[in-house]
Amino acid sequence: MDKRDYLVKTLSRTKRKDYENYIINAIWHKLDNMELKPVSQQYVKRKDGRHALMDLYFPQIQVAIEVDESYHKNNQEADKLRMDDIIAAVNENENNDFICLRINASQSIEAINKRIIEVITIIKDKASRTQLKWLTYEEEQSQVRQQEYLSIFDNVSFKQITDIANSVFDKGYIGFQRSGFRVSDTLWVWCPKLSVIVDEDAKSAARGWLNFLSDDWTYIDESQENQTEDERMALIKDDFRLNKERAVFANYRDSLGIKRYRFVGIFKSSGLSPDNKNYIRYSRIDDKTKVFRAGVLHEEHGINKPND
Structure with a gap:
């Protein structure tokens, strides 16, 4: 626009x-x-x-x-x-x-x-007293690539998951259709569609998956409509085994109704939700994620290249 x-x-x-x-x-x-x-x-x-x-x-x-x-x-x-x-x-x-x-x-x-x-x-x-410049979207993305970290307090959003992959994690993707990807041995990117409560009833926004972000962004509760308790426990054990962390970019619509993704933190499974055992609780462990720039050796950080 x-x-x-x-x-x-x-x-x-x-x-x-x-x-x-x-x-x-x-x-x-x-x-x-x-x-x-x-x-x-x-x-x-x-x-x-x-x-x-x-x-x-x-x-x-x-x-x-x-x-x-x-x-x-x-x-x-x-x-x-x-x-x-x-x-x-x-x-x-x-x-x-x-x-x-x-x-x-x-x-x-x-x-x-x-x-x-x-x-x-x-x-x-x-x-x-401020150096003003109305940045284009491309200029905003270029600015992100020059930062050392991306913080939840940065006033920046992304139009596509491909932009997240390339501007933040230096992936070099041409296109990307899935809701997440692996960055390193322990870090994944997760771009969930968040659910809403309508008339006290949880409404899925993504094929039966229910993802609720707390108002203060400190945790996400996730479930699947047909998921069993054994399946939830298996996912939790797998996360613990892999020491899996998630850089979460929540999918939302901005003030003009345009779909965007915004970084809301690094999250890690903490077990079943204390509020509802039908959900897995992911707790925020960091409010920033490192930005990987071109020229930085991927091997130093365990970063996977696009064909990984």
């Missing part, structure tokens, strides 16, 4: 129109900076563990804008978070420079416009 189409879609998807729509578009146009990338309807995980919806967010400078209008306030608690929203959420606790600017839309138009100017001044000041 090019910059023009992205902006049109992003700035036209305000969840509650009217005042919010006026304020968000006024801010964007008055900023007049085509290198500053806006994200609308961005969920943020607060320091208290709750999620809040930001009406506009600028990830490059970590500035969020929340429009307060009476309808919004009265219905915010009724909003039901999708798993997609949780995965794509910005973690306020890990962004030391994160600030949230509020605008009260119930005031007079003069007061609203005065506050808009105040917000724009703050954004411009912070943007002036």
Whole structure:
């Protein structure tokens, strides 16, 4: 999606129109900076563990804008978070420079416009102290390849599993159809479709497999609809024997409905789930994974080449 189409879609998807729509578009146009990338309807995980919806967010400078209008306030608690929203959420606790600017839309138009100017001044000041560049997807992937580690706190996602394999693990794949692959003797990549609860009933998103990621990303509970207890125990024993770890890239849809994969951590089997013995519990053991770059000897790290 090019910059023009992205902006049109992003700035036209305000969840509650009217005042919010006026304020968000006024801010964007008055900023007049085509290198500053806006994200609308961005969920943020607060320091208290709750999620809040930001009406506009600028990830490059970590500035969020929340429009307060009476309808919004009265219905915010009724909003039901999708798993997609949780995965794509910005973690306020890990962004030391994160600030949230509020605008009260119930005031007079003069007061609203005065506050808009105040917000724009703050954004411009912070943007002036940051080297801004609206990266294309290819440039984002190139940036990942230059990092030493990929962290769960990095604001980066992948369109395809092939991109994960090549940008993070230097696999050199042309195409890839499966939901995971082996990286080393002990590390696998796993790209699960996450399940949801509908009317207190678990719904599979992947041929009978049920994968539930906790809200804080610290564990995944997995089961298969026709799986027996003996089969679960056999999988657990096999994981323990191999000392198997999983770099997990959760499959979700972003704010524009585009399928993405996001790194949520390194996980390892810890046995049956204490919450439900029909599930295997995978607990997060690390919030980052090493990025393997071209030129690094694969043998040093036990990394398998594409034909392994």
